[in-house]
Amino acid sequence: MGANEDGPQQPDPRLRGPAKRTAVATEERPDSCCPYYHEAIELIGRRWTGAIVGVLIHRNSLRFGEIADAVPQLSDRLLSERMKELEARGVVRRTVHPGRPVRVEYELTEMGSALAPAVRELERWAQRWLA
């Protein structure tokens, strides 16, 4: 999903037709106040990612199957994909325990644990307005 920058491509601003505003290619600030907020949304706002982080915040260290059990609607395929992403982004740490059926443990890094206040606020909001 990494949007590749197309540098030399210059869209003609004076094309015929109605005013087009859609998806300007030039790298604009997503938001005047906090450009990183956008990045955060793209990271943990992805499908199931917020749920996974939420589960890991409440229970320190979990195995693959335990996360799958905690979020039953989430399939193995996406869980595996999301965990790889979160690991690559530095949000979770993956530890492999070599054994008979191999055991893999996932836990939040410092970066991931720092999401706790945001998750807590969202939980509070959900409890109040969706209950």
Next chain:
Amino acid sequence: MGANEDGPQQPDPRLRGPAKRTAVATEERPDSCCPYYHEAIELIGRRWTGAIVGVLIHRNSLRFGEIADAVPQLSDRLLSERMKELEARGVVRRTVHPGRPVRVEYELTEMGSALAPAVRELERWAQRWLA
């Protein structure tokens, strides 16, 4: 790579079922601690929704084009779709000002404004860990 030589695999008459866990149909709890958190994630975790809410939190009332300008990568099509969803969910209020080019204003409802603490915490996290 080259461990595959059979091409199209015929459905074997005696398929053994490996332990399947994916998406159990029985109505399970999504999460033991806070089932509404999931719902919240599904609501504001949708693509661009968090960004839109974030913009509306910082500037009280905005017109369609102003939101589009604030989130330049978001297309008109999705903006329109997301605003309809948010209105239907009671997060934003839509006001039409009849004029020559009709003006539409969007503002957060009480429910929407209550997301401010969560947004603020996420912004803080983003500033600290993504900057």
Next chain:
DNA sequence: GCCTACACTTACGACAAGTAAGTAACGAAC
């Protein structure tokens, strides 16, 4: 020998998102 548990992969159809262009209403400009 066969089954089971675990942590994934692979395949593919369905659906959501991205991109481009069009519409309606009206005022101002030419």
Next chain:
DNA sequence: GTTCGTTACTTACTTGTCGTAAGTGTAGGC
């Protein structure tokens, strides 16, 4: 009096992500 520009959307089509189901590899237990 036709064209241009603005605003807030639709519509049409392509691309990408997600959901569902099944397969993989290894080792312990029956």
